[in-house]
Amino acid sequence: MLYFSKWKALAILAVSAIICLMVVPSLLPSKAYDHLPGFLQRKIVLGLDLQGGSYIVLQVDSAEVRKARLEQLRDDARRVLRDAKVGYTGLNIQGDAVQVRIRDGQDAEAAYTQLRTLSQPIGGAMSTSGQLDTDVTRDGNLISLSPTSTGVQARTIQAVSQSIEIIRKRIDQLGTTEPSIQRQGADRIQVQVPGLQDPSRLKALLGQTAKLTFRLVDNTMSPQQALQGRPPAGTDVLYSDSNPPVPYLIEQRVLVAGEDLTDAQPSFDPTTREPVVTFRFNTNGARRFAEATQANVGRPFAIILDNKVISAPVIREPILGGSGQISGSFTVQAANDLAILLRAGALPVPLQVVEERTVGPGLGADSIRAGLIASIVGAIAVALFMIATYGIFGVVAVLAVAVNVGMIFGVLAMLGATLTLPGIAGVVLTVGIAVDSNVLIYERIREEARAGRSAISAIDAGFTRALATILDSNITTFIAAAVLFYIGSGPVRGFAITFGIGIITTVFTAFTLTRLMVALWVRWRRPQRVPI
Amino acid sequence: MRLLRIVPDDTKFDFMRFRRISFPISALLSIVALVAFFTLGLNFGIDFKGGTLLEVRYPNAALNIGDVRSKLEALELGEVQIQEIGGDGEVLIRVAQQPGGEQAQQAVVGKVRAALGDGVEYRRVEVVGPRVSQELLSYGIVGLMLAVVCILVYLWFRFEWQFALGASIANFHDIVLTIGFMSIFQIDFDLTSVAALLTILGYSLNDTIVIYDRIREMLRRYKKMPTDELLNASINSTLSRSVITHVTVTLALLALVLFGGRAIHSFSVTMMFGVVLVGTYTSIFIASPLLIYLGVTTRTMAERAEKEASSRAERITP
Numbered sequence: 001m002l003y004f005s006k007w008k009a010l011a012i013l014a015v016s017a018i019i020c021l022m023v024v025p026s027l028l029p030s031k032a033y034d035h036l037p038g039f040l041q042r043k044i045v046l047g048l049d050l051q052g053g054s055y056i057v058l059q060v061d062s063a064e065v066r067k068a069r070l071e072q073l074r075d076d077a078r079r080v081l082r083d084a085k086v087g088y089t090g091l092n093i094q095g096d097a098v099q100v101r102i103r104d105g106q107d108a109e110a111a112y113t114q115l116r117t118l119s120q121p122i123g124g125a126m127s128t129s130g131q132l133d134t135d136v137t138r139d140g141n142l143i144s145l146s147p148t149s150t151g152v153q154a155r156t157i158q159a160v161s162q163s164i165e166i167i168r169k170r171i172d173q174l175g176t177t178e179p180s181i182q183r184q185g186a187d188r189i190q191v192q193v194p195g196l197q198d199p200s201r202l203k204a205l206l207g208q209t210a211k212l213t214f215r216l217v218d219n220t221m222s223p224q225q226a227l228q229g230r231p232p233a234g235t236d237v238l239y240s241d242s243n244p245p246v247p248y249l250i251e252q253r254v255l256v257a258g259e260d261l262t263d264a265q266p267s268f269d270p271t272t273r274e275p276v277v278t279f280r281f282n283t284n285g286a287r288r289f290a291e292a293t294q295a296n297v298g299r300p301f302a303i304i305l306d307n308k309v310i311s312a313p314v315i316r317e318p319i320l321g322g323s324g325q326i327s328g329s330f331t332v333q334a335a336n337d338l339a340i341l342l343r344a345g346a347l348p349v350p351l352q353v354v355e356e357r358t359v360g361p362g363l364g365a366d367s368i369r370a371g372l373i374a375s376i377v378g379a380i381a382v383a384l385f386m387i388a389t390y391g392i393f394g395v396v397a398v399l400a401v402a403v404n405v406g407m408i409f410g411v412l413a414m415l416g417a418t419l420t421l422p423g424i425a426g427v428v429l430t431v432g433i434a435v436d437s438n439v440l441i442y443e444r445i446r447e448e449a450r451a452g453r454s455a456i457s458a459i460d461a462g463f464t465r466a467l468a469t470i471l472d473s474n475i476t477t478f479i480a481a482a483v484l485f486y487i488g489s490g491p492v493r494g495f496a497i498t499f500g501i502g503i504i505t506t507v508f509t510a511f512t513l514t515r516l517m518v519a520l521w522v523r524w525r526r527p528q529r530v531p532i
Numbered sequence: 533m534r535l536l537r538i539v540p541d542d543t544k545f546d547f548m549r550f551r552r553i554s555f556p557i558s559a560l561l562s563i564v565a566l567v568a569f570f571t572l573g574l575n576f577g578i579d580f581k582g583g584t585l586l587e588v589r590y591p592n593a594a595l596n597i598g599d600v601r602s603k604l605e606a607l608e609l610g611e612v613q614i615q616e617i618g619g620d621g622e623v624l625i626r627v628a629q630q631p632g633g634e635q636a637q638q639a640v641v642g643k644v645r646a647a648l649g650d651g652v653e654y655r656r657v658e659v660v661g662p663r664v665s666q667e668l669l670s671y672g673i674v675g676l677m678l679a680v681v682c683i684l685v686y687l688w689f690r691f692e693w694q695f696a697l698g699a700s701i702a703n704f705h706d707i708v709l710t711i712g713f714m715s716i717f718q719i720d721f722d723l724t725s726v727a728a729l730l731t732i733l734g735y736s737l738n739d740t741i742v743i744y745d746r747i748r749e750m751l752r753r754y755k756k757m758p759t760d761e762l763l764n765a766s767i768n769s770t771l772s773r774s775v776i777t778h779v780t781v782t783l784a785l786l787a788l789v790l791f792g793g794r795a796i797h798s799f800s801v802t803m804m805f806g807v808v809l810v811g812t813y814t815s816i817f818i819a820s821p822l823l824i825y826l827g828v829t830t831r832t833m834a835e836r837a838e839k840e841a842s843s844r845a846e847r848i849t850p
Contacts, residue, residue: 049795057664059634199657200642207638352634354661356641363587363655363795370793378787382780388536389776421795422724425788429731429803432784433738436777440742443773450541469745472690473738479682480734484727487675492727499731532535 020406047420052361053194097146169344210341212258223247260285264342275335286322371424397438420494430502437510551821565712577722582629582665587656590621702819732806
């Protein structure tokens with residue numbers, strides 16, 4: 001137990017030193033860090049609770065996905081039946097299905113065959129699962145189309161992927177450093193943005209669907225009349241964003257939508273000096289907008305964002321250039337944000353914020369200070385106690401624990417793990433528990449010596465017997481840490497990481513470094529009796 | 533230099549006889565803990581209950597708590613807790629979960645911000661919606677149970693079943709007492725508390741196993757020794773280690789409690805209770821004496837060891 005070949009001793013020292021040194025890149029200023037070769041560019045990330053920032057979890061509501069799918073099915077069914085020149089009545093959404101009644105019983109079977117083409121295999125045409133995203137059933141003249149739950153699930157997952165892309169574009173515009181956007185489970189998106197003072201702007205940017213449409217205003221009836229009676233077919237009453245909201249009667253038909261925008265920029269109206277958003281259409285959008293404006297000179301059209309009328313200007317002349325501006329008594333920031341939203345594109349479905357945690361930079365700095373002080377005080381107290389109890393062996397224990405802590409941070413850096421305040425607590429606790437391995441060894445050595453063994457034989461036996469116990473007791477603690485890592489999120493996971501790594505490094509130092517240091521001491525002093 | 537020696541060599545405390553006192557005490561404390569849990573309940577934080585938490589600071593300690601209270605009560609947000617902390621003009625505001633789904637929770641922060649006006653530093657804002665809080669709670673419970681089961685299985689493989697069962701009962705006792713402590717003192721019960729409970733579990737087991745390891749070793753070596761004498765000897769011979777480790781962990785935890793900051797204060801206090809007061813006591817006074825009731829005697833263990841040895845021998849020599 002006490003014999004180490006020269007190579008083995010060197011290997012132990014080298015491994016410990018290298019792991020400890022992995023922490024160095026994390027300590028470098030960012031300029032020096034950027035010059036490091038790629039394999040050294042690994043560092044500890046400070047958790048949001050230490051550096052300040054926002055953690056936001058967004059959820060795609062599968063009910064919304066289903067709703068969007070039903071609306072899409074309704075529109076598709078209308079198109080299919082129209083193309084097939086089949087007469088129908090009462091095409092609408094009934095609960096979980098789109099229902100339509102075919103006028104002529106003779107057409108029903110043909111219509112059924114046509115409508116069944118709307119049902120697509122899940123995962124695209126290449127999919128082998130054979131499951132369809134829509135159930136189409138016929139009962140006499142009544143045909144109903146209902147999205148299957150697996151179909152809605154697949155669409156939810158797809159909506160999450162699309163949303164992540166769009167959110168990334170939106171957040172990149174904020175100019176913050178290192179935002180992280182990840183999928184969480186099937187229907188959630190986890191957004192972490194460090195170093196943000198006020199997350200309300202971030203949340204406003206994330207929470208908006210930003211579905212932009214240009215539609216004509218219906219002038220055949222005043223909005224008040226429409227509200228009292230029935231709005232004409234193919235129109236909706238929508239409200240303005242202002243306070244109090246003003247109702248408008250808007251055609252359902254969309255002239256041009258946000259997808260056809262190529263660019264949007266905040267700027268100022270040259271005459272009114274008001275903040276506005278200027279935009280440009282792509283070729284397709286420009287052509288359609290030109291046609292629509294040519295045909296409707298003198299009529300108002302509405303610019304609608306998320307079902308709210310932003311403005312409803314009158315078309316004075318055909319707009320042929322494919323660009324325009326949106327004015328809606330914006331503040332500079334609002335114009336800026338709208339431009340960001342339009343450039344990034346619309347979310348496929350609305351997202352809900354289900355969890356938010358924000359820590360201001362002031363509290364983060366306080367936490368770092370508190371964690372640092374607690375670590376230093378704890379370490380010094382434990383070190384003094386160990387030296388008072390075990391003398392020279394206490395010094396060995398303190399050195400081993402110091403290397404142990406260095407290795408924890410080294411491993412954290414190698415993994416690129418996140419250090420949180422509970423994570424620091426995990427390190428402090430490891431210091432308390434790591435010395436336990438030394439205590440176990442030393443107490444065992446004392447016992448063996450008291451049982452009458454010579455110093456060297458007692459030390460040897462002490463290590464042999466204690467190491468088995470150390471392994472046993474640490475594996476159970478490690479199981480607890482692993483479970484914690486598995487179930488935990490955020491700060492708790494940060495604790496589990498440092499605590500878990502701490503257990504491994506503790507076992508490593510007990511088996512190698514402590515043993516090596518004691519062996520060297522024995523060789524140097526050739527003790528006649530155990531010094532503890 | 534004379535070295536510090538807290539526990540003298542060759543102690544001969546009769547821990548086994550002490551079980552006639554420690555078992556009733558533990559039973560009583562467990563009952564108190566359960567009663568507290570079922571009457572007072574746990575002080576669930578927003579992680580598990582949903583709702584909004586804001587930590588704000590008024591610069592230059594210009595805090596008028598009555599003013600804050602009246603401003604927030606005017607918002608009619610239901611149950612609102614306002615608590616002055618630190619003394620640096622800091623207030624902790626807790627708003628209960630609002631009726632009306634996820635969106636309604638999000639509106640709270642905006643309302644509070646509008647009510648308190650500018651010139652206030654928002655140090656921490658947490659909003660947990662009803663869906664997430666439900667999930668976190670079930671994760672927490674599942675996690676605790678999963679940990680207990682995993683550890684049990686490991687112990688069962690590594691030791692005899694009596695040891696696994698003894699360690700589990702002792703652990704359950706630790707968790708019950710700690711939860712009782714948290715409910716009596718109404719310490720915030722949130723995700724970090726689950727972390728604290730799991731750590732207490734891990735640490736207490738660590739301690740128990742050190743003693744069990746020794747008991748197992750002694751069982752193999754002294755086949756004729758009476759069982760309670762053997763258990764006593766095992767505990768006494770690891771006593772010095774138990775106490776010294778106890779001191780080092782206490783020192784580390786004390787540093788966390790005193791200097792670790794408020795963000796982890798309830799975590800540190802809970803650990804202090806669970807590890808320092810309960811964990812070590814359990815290993816010595818509960819886990820080890822339990823083995824007698826579970827049928828660990830020097831004779832059964834010796835017989836089993838012989839049987840194993842002979843069956844191994846049979847396999848080797850055909």
